[in-house]
Amino acid sequence: MNEGDAVESLERLGLTGYEAKVFIALQKLGAGTAREVHRVADVPRSQVYSATESLEERGLIEVQQSNPMRYRPVSIEAARSTLRERFEQEQEQAFDYVETVREQHSDDDEEQEDIWTIRGRDQIEDRIVELVREADESVVFGTPNADLVTDDIAAALRDRAADGVPTTVVSVNDVVREAFAADENVVVTAPPPMFEKEGSSTGRIVRVDGEGVLLSVLGEGEVPGIDRETAFWSVGTNFASVLIELMDNSIGSFEESCARSLENR
Amino acid sequence: MNEGDAVESLERLGLTGYEAKVFIALQKLGAGTAREVHRVADVPRSQVYSATESLEERGLIEVQQSNPMRYRPVSIEAARSTLRERFEQEQEQAFDYVETVREQHSDDDEEQEDIWTIRGRDQIEDRIVELVREADESVVFGTPNADLVTDDIAAALRDRAADGVPTTVVSVNDVVREAFAADENVVVTAPPPMFEKEGSSTGRIVRVDGEGVLLSVLGEGEVPGIDRETAFWSVGTNFASVLIELMDNSIGSFEESCARSLENR
């Protein structure tokens, strides 16, 4: 971590470049005059005054009205909590309004033939959890990669299983299977041979209620060398039906959960 | 709360105006094409594409690659947690570095004759809590306004009192005194007459260890009609000594804690 990154982070938190540099400089100095800050922060001295003024309004530094003026930073903990409070306040304000204008669109009747794509691990995880939570007939989750079974997903799966929804976890990976071996509500199984073989770019497969599917893959994104996860998903569409049928036919291990799902009807 | 405020809040959270409007429009619509978004969000249609692209990268909406393209927002909860995660990450990154370059400046030897001013209730509260926490001989806190006794401050005072540090709360206000009446470690007292009378602009008074002082006042700030709290404080300086002496002489009720503080030496 170098100073440039820290400045950029502070900029993304809403400060200008000068403000970020001045704040860091004051943390280095403990306290100091405009000139001292100018030297340490590498900010034009004349601009130190406006930067400190703005920082004082944000509650990140304190100002001594004297000649020359002196400045000192608040404690790191105080700075963090001030920024966090501001963030929470902004978020509250924004989403308060969003919630009032939000239209209630029923979850089930996805009348359109929609296939949605998602990029990025975190967003995909959010969607998986949301899909699993909506399930009330059956859930199948598969991945060859233990890293892709996050706590949130595992928790959502166990919840569904505990609620009596037939839940299956399928993986070639021993670690993944063992992770759910303890839970007797969850059926753990390995996929048939010739599927999910080594070197595959398969990320995760999710199937819910015989009408919802999500499939993610790992591939080179904009940054070569770093695998970026991309997923598509669909619920209540013919796409989903076809994809599920494909899965059921090609992967024998899905039959079991399918059968259990039918028994429950 | 109107839409303009919500957009501004989202802008302060790092979105552009277009991105904010498009996000809100999609929450209203549930899902829609670029043209529908353009109508609802009042954003040039041609700019909807770049805005949605950026929103997708932030994980706030999902994109359907079709003709025409369709967009849908993630759930409000997912959006909030995504933004919060990003915020915490940025803050971590920034302050990780700040902590490494921070100079350790001893708390006691404030060799300079410094009087620091602070503007804003929250910042003043932070400073008060910090001052109280540093006390190890005596603490006096006074205010005529019950609103100025926040939970954080009350907790800090009770902590000090429980640690055996003589702690006094002084106020003309019954509510303030009763708030600490239950705690037998805290000495509660009323100020002498002719002090802290009605209509005074006194905010809060803090005295720690016979060497630190903070005094805040309520006055009209930039926005007339709204009282803005401003404080100054000083620790380990001659200023502080003089101010404390002034207090001790003019306010009888301080003598008690002063005496107790002397006994402890």
Place this chain on the structure above:
DNA sequence: ACTCTGTTGTTATGGCTCTACTAACAGTAT
């Protein structure tokens, strides 16, 4: 007292980047 020098706090200026907004265009669907 007086100048000389350096500092402080303030203000103005041009360049640069990012955003807001408009306009145009080739390809596609109906």
Place this chain on the structure above:
DNA sequence: ATACTGTTAGTAGAGCCATAACAACAGAGT
């Protein structure tokens, strides 16, 4: 044929960076 889609270019303005200039002031040394 016509309307729409997705993309790109271009202009205007706001905010930020960077530099320069300024009056007011303090101290040193005649």
